[in-house]
Amino acid sequence: MYAVIKTGGKQYRVQPGDLLVVEKLDGEPGADVAFGDVLMVGDGDSVTLGAPLVDGASVSATLIETRKGEKVKIFKKIRRQGYRRTRGHRQLESVLRVTAVAGAGKTDKWDGEVDLTPKAVLDARARNLKLAEPAPVEAKPAKAAPKKAAAPKAEADEAPAAEAKTAAPKKAAAPKAEAGEKKAAPKKAAAKKESDAE
Structure with a gap:
């Protein structure tokens, strides 16, 4: 038997024995919590819908921790x-353990006991976090690009490169002026000297 309840502005599908995390509720660990806002109750093939709530339906839970x-x-x-x-x-x-679902003339209770020891609370937290995490997406290995035969291409590339190295002559270094020689005067300076001489 299951039910859809409304609490904290959200809707949850619950059944006896479920671990449930909802917006903060008042109460100490171990306190009983009852939800009267039951929107739907289902039992096998029979489903009872509320308009908006199911009359006489309720869900009981025990507060594990806040x-x-x-x-x-x-x-x-x-x-x-x-x-x-x-x-x-x-x-x-708040973390809750659903203990009973009542509605449509039936009551379904959870047989186990709510364990409030620190270890049980941590186990409940770990299980709940696993449920909250999205399912891991398996990464597909990247397809390797097909390799082309590199040997013929390498030979073809090496031959022109070798010819280019031998064919390209080196540039001759410009002759440097010796220490005793004067540098040629710029054209503007030469033109200025001619105009001064006249």
């Missing part, structure tokens, strides 16, 4: 203004 959830990062930025702000937030949440 804790902080995963951190959510808040990042604000205004471009070109040098404005950046990073904040973090951890929402308070």
